[in-house]
Amino acid sequence: MLPTRPVExxxxxxxxxxxxxxxxxxxxxxxxxxxxxxxxxxxxDLRDFLKEHGKIKTGGHLKDVDVRLGxxxxxxxxxxxxxxxxxxxxxxxxxxIMCQAQEAAGMLDHDSTPTEPG
Numbered sequence: 001m002l003p004t005r006p007v008e009x010x011x012x013x014x015x016x017x018x019x020x021x022x023x024x025x026x027x028x029x030x031x032x033x034x035x036x037x038x039x040x041x042x043x044x045d046l047r048d049f050l051k052e053h054g055k056i057k058t059g060g061h062l063k064d065v066d067v068r069l070g071x072x073x074x075x076x077x078x079x080x081x082x083x084x085x086x087x088x089x090x091x092x093x094x095x096x097i098m099c100q101a102q103e104a105a106g107m108l109d110h111d112s113t114p115t116e117p118g
Contacts, residue, residue: 043066046071046088047093049067050093050095053065069090074087083100
């Protein structure tokens with residue numbers, strides 16, 4: 001008897017692709033948020049940010065510092081309904097971002113990213 005695992009993996013991949021494709025099409029129609037924004041203004045390179053702020057202790061955070069980092073979100077973890085952690089990677093470096101609902105100036109839900117940090 002042949003193992004069924006490869007078929008299960010193929011079905012899972014197809015389902016994943018179909019779900020993602022549907023979601024992108026919905027976002028393209030609604031533009032809320034635009035899945036392919038024209039531009040995002042980055043104010044600080046991630047490497048420079050880590051050089052300047054890399055010594056922040058575990059649990060520490062920056063107050064009254066406005067930066068816009070660009071990169072790819074590799075991991076997103078929710079810790080309750082008002083706290084989300086993001087692992088952002090770019091240019092060969094990684095930073096973990098903690099986003100608290102009470103600190104966010106824009107939207108914060110588990111299906112999107114904050115529009116403006118607090």
